[in-house]
Amino acid sequence: MNLCDLKINDSAIIKNINLKGIKKRRLNDLGFINGEEVEKVFTSIFKNPCCYKIKNTFIALRNEDACSIEVEYE
Amino acid sequence: MNNILLCGNPNVGKSSIFNALTGSNEHTGNWTGKTVELAKSKIKGTKYTLIDLPGIYSLSSLSDEEIVARDTLLFSEYQKIIYVIDSSNLERNLNLLIQILQINPNVIICLNMIDEMEDKGICIDEEMLSDIFGVEVIKCSTKNNIGLDKLKNSLESELKSNFKFLYSLDLENKIKDIYELVDEKFQNKFIALSLLEKNNSIVKTIKDKFNIDIVDKKISNYLMNVNEEEISNDIVTKINSLSKEINGRVFKREKNKKISFLDKLFTNKITCILLMLFIIFGIFLITIVLANYPSDLLSNIFVKIENILYNLCLNYNVPKINYEPLLFGVYRVVTFIISVMFPPLVIFFFLFTYAEETGILPRIAFNFDKVCNIAGCHGKQALTVCSGFGCNACAIVGCRIIDNKRDKLLAILTNSFIPCNGRFPMLIAIISMFFVNSSNKLLVSFYLTLFVLFAILISFLTSYILSKTILKGKNGFFVLELPDYKKVKLSKILKISFIYKSLSILKKAILVSIPAGIVIYIISNVFIGGSSLYVILSNFLNPFAKLIGLDGVILLSFILGLPANEIVLPLIIMGYLNSNNVPILSDYTSMKGLLIQNGWTITTAISTILFSIMHYPCATTLSTIKSEVGYKWMIYSFIIPLITGIVFLFILNLFI
Numbered sequence: 001m002n003l004c005d006l007k008i009n010d011s012a013i014i015k016n017i018n019l020k021g022i023k024k025r026r027l028n029d030l031g032f033i034n035g036e037e038v039e040k041v042f043t044s045i046f047k048n049p050c051c052y053k054i055k056n057t058f059i060a061l062r063n064e065d066a067c068s069i070e071v072e073y074e
Numbered sequence: 075m076n077n078i079l080l081c082g083n084p085n086v087g088k089s090s091i092f093n094a095l096t097g098s099n100e101h102t103g104n105w106t107g108k109t110v111e112l113a114k115s116k117i118k119g120t121k122y123t124l125i126d127l128p129g130i131y132s133l134s135s136l137s138d139e140e141i142v143a144r145d146t147l148l149f150s151e152y153q154k155i156i157y158v159i160d161s162s163n164l165e166r167n168l169n170l171l172i173q174i175l176q177i178n179p180n181v182i183i184c185l186n187m188i189d190e191m192e193d194k195g196i197c198i199d200e201e202m203l204s205d206i207f208g209v210e211v212i213k214c215s216t217k218n219n220i221g222l223d224k225l226k227n228s229l230e231s232e233l234k235s236n237f238k239f240l241y242s243l244d245l246e247n248k249i250k251d252i253y254e255l256v257d258e259k260f261q262n263k264f265i266a267l268s269l270l271e272k273n274n275s276i277v278k279t280i281k282d283k284f285n286i287d288i289v290d291k292k293i294s295n296y297l298m299n300v301n302e303e304e305i306s307n308d309i310v311t312k313i314n315s316l317s318k319e320i321n322g323r324v325f326k327r328e329k330n331k332k333i334s335f336l337d338k339l340f341t342n343k344i345t346c347i348l349l350m351l352f353i354i355f356g357i358f359l360i361t362i363v364l365a366n367y368p369s370d371l372l373s374n375i376f377v378k379i380e381n382i383l384y385n386l387c388l389n390y391n392v393p394k395i396n397y398e399p400l401l402f403g404v405y406r407v408v409t410f411i412i413s414v415m416f417p418p419l420v421i422f423f424f425l426f427t428y429a430e431e432t433g434i435l436p437r438i439a440f441n442f443d444k445v446c447n448i449a450g451c452h453g454k455q456a457l458t459v460c461s462g463f464g465c466n467a468c469a470i471v472g473c474r475i476i477d478n479k480r481d482k483l484l485a486i487l488t489n490s491f492i493p494c495n496g497r498f499p500m501l502i503a504i505i506s507m508f509f510v511n512s513s514n515k516l517l518v519s520f521y522l523t524l525f526v527l528f529a530i531l532i533s534f535l536t537s538y539i540l541s542k543t544i545l546k547g548k549n550g551f552f553v554l555e556l557p558d559y560k561k562v563k564l565s566k567i568l569k570i571s572f573i574y575k576s577l578s579i580l581k582k583a584i585l586v587s588i589p590a591g592i593v594i595y596i597i598s599n600v601f602i603g604g605s606s607l608y609v610i611l612s613n614f615l616n617p618f619a620k621l622i623g624l625d626g627v628i629l630l631s632f633i634l635g636l637p638a639n640e641i642v643l644p645l646i647i648m649g650y651l652n653s654n655n656v657p658i659l660s661d662y663t664s665m666k667g668l669l670i671q672n673g674w675t676i677t678t679a680i681s682t683i684l685f686s687i688m689h690y691p692c693a694t695t696l697s698t699i700k701s702e703v704g705y706k707w708m709i710y711s712f713i714i715p716l717i718t719g720i721v722f723l724f725i726l727n728l729f730i
């Protein structure tokens with residue numbers, strides 16, 4: 001399952017980030033790291049991007065990018 | 075050597091601390107990436123100079139701000155680092171701290187925003203934190219003025235962090251290998267790790283700074299067998315687990331973060347759009363209503379002063395040639411700017427700063443990223459558009475928050491469509507004269523909102539066209555933190571918006587308008603073959619101007635108004651009067667009479683407003699664009715809105 005498939009208010013654990021280079025590093029810096037818990041909190045008015053809670057901060061990501069992040073329910 | 079660096083994640087309050095310690099006026103705001111360049115100033119009552127770095131999440135993601143911060147940390151001379159932490163976000167803030175400690179152990183930790191901790195149910199054991207890192211930890215709140223003196227005193231402390239940790243055995247060995255291969259002055263854990271991660275930007279910095287190619291034959295051979303993805307993973311995992319562990323020991327949270335009521339409104343399509351329209355409309359309405367009183371008062375005072383000065387000149391037999399240019403040229407332009415432009419400027423900036431400090435701006439970028447994408451540009455362009463309402467030149471500097479070069483150019487080239495503060499008073503005046511009865515402030519604000527929405531639309535349409543022509547390419551990566559909403563302290567906002575923003579803009583406007591006033595006086599008083607230079611120029615422009623719904627005088631005023639949009643309207647009025655000087659413009663009725671006498675119709679009014687939205691950027695903005703992205707793009711930024719305006723008005727005037 002990927003992060004973009006998560007329903008609102010659901011949380012899951014990050015398994016793998018299928019991105020390379022700068023994008024991956026950026027996500028890592030914001031707390032998107034294997035093993036971290038992430039929750040989808042709300043979507044924007046046009047449903048893309050969506051906002052996720054990670055390390056207790058709200059981070060917005062586009063769905064295209066969220067689809068490259070594998071997650072798994074606890 | 076007495077430099078102190080202020081470092082930390084974005085939006086943790088670095089610039090607020092900078093302002094508090096140095097008494098200067100860096101812009102703050104509740105969104106990530108407010109500061110995009112280095113600010114320097116002396117700390118009051120000490121020998122130290124404080125340097126405000128842009129906020130960054132790490133030292134290796136390679137955006138422009140991060141490179142600036144990294145290079146300053148690595149290669150500049152400084153005494154200490156003040157590492158600012160947002161207390162409610164300790165865990166993520168620790169990541170960067172650990173990276174920075176690998177570069178320099180001279181750190182003071184500043185736990186900022188402690189005023190919010192109670193509300194959020196947070197508790198931090200600062201003694202334990204201090205023990206873990208072996209540095210001073212100071213609790214601070216710039217909002218309530220807590221801890222700032224203590225922070226100042228701690229600058230003398232000699233404490234150096236003794237925090238040590240090891241990566242995996244394999245990675246530590248690789249670091250040692252690199253140490254063997256590089257010059258002594260680069261034997262630094264951070265540089266070694268960057269090389270192993272094949273981070274080219276650090277290689278480039280070293281080449282630029284020291285003229286040394288650090289990746290010589292030996293190193294590049296060594297790096298051939300290194301898998302940089304694995305190394306990155308190793309580093310990230312290690313630092314993350316360290317900060318997690320430390321966070322677990324010192325940080326307690328009782329309440330979990332909830333979605334706030336405002337975010338519920340902002341994420342529903344209908345309430346969001348209503349709320350935004352309401353905010354734009356409300357800001358204009360309040361500005362127009364409130365600005366009226368001080369405007370009237372000021373212009374009455376200035377007229378009285380002018381009469382006194384005039385009489386003085388007559389009494390003392392000052393020759394006409396001496397006092398006329400000063401009194402009727404310079405004095406009237408300057409007082410016009412003060413009385414008509416300044417009150418709305420102050421009120422607008424106050425409301426604008428308020429909106430900025432609460433944290434609404436990133437929500438706008440979040441909600442409109444999709445729309446921006448359709449227009450071919452980056453979601454963060456919504457942020458720079460918002461800044462454009464304040465000042466286009468500031469917005470251009472702000473475009474640095476967009477990493478991708480192409481996206482940044484799109485934002486820069488289309489920003490001048492957004493009417494800045496210097497243009498609003500003219501828009502308000504024309505709307506009040508030609509569209510409605512000026513006492514109906516609601517309708518004035520309504521029309522103004524319509525024109526502003528039009529400006530935004532044109533700005534994005536142009537982005538769309540550019541993204542399909544000269545700036546083809548793919549949209550950059552979008553990640554954006556949505557910070558918590560902040561309760562704003564009114565006195566602070568008042569101070570920032572009035573003293574720092576409004577007064578400095580006023581100063582600039584006056585400084586340009588003095589020479590402009592003189593130039594205007596001269597060209598209206600140099601006669602060639604019976605008519606003044608002014609008349610000759612405006613007659614020359616007239617046939618062309620008529621094609622786009624203007625006239626020679628209006629067009630000439632826009633040309634002479636290049637230094638500052640604020641002076642366009644006084645120039646127009648002056649052009650119509652034969653008295654060769656700027657008239658007293660205290661009320662709209664007399665102004666309207668004059669304009670109608672000179673052939674203004676509703677079409678002229680619409681065309682003038684539209685041309686004010688779509689012409690070249692002011693001189694300050696142009697020079698900012700030049701220093702940000704170079705000559706070539708400055709020329710584009712001049713031509714694009716100008717051609718758009720001319721074509722648009724030409725077509726419009728064919729039909730009406």
Ligand SMILES: Nc1nc2c(ncn2[C@@H]2O[C@H](COP(=O)(O)OP(=O)(O)OP(=O)(O)O)[C@@H](O)[C@H]2O)c(=O)[nH]1
Pocket residue numbers: 083084085086087088089090091101102103104105106107108109110128129130186187188189190214215216217218430431432560
């Ligand atoms: N409640 C509270 N808010 C604060 C405090 N210090 C700063 N803020 C607010 O936090 C927000 C961010 O402050 P800035 O000073 O712009 O932060 P910065 O670290 O310079 O941000 P960047 O320039 O984006 O890196 C602003 O809205 C400030 O008003 C504090 O002590 N308490």
Ligand SMILES: [Mg+2]
Pocket residue numbers: 088089090101102108109128129
């Ligand atoms: Mg700042």
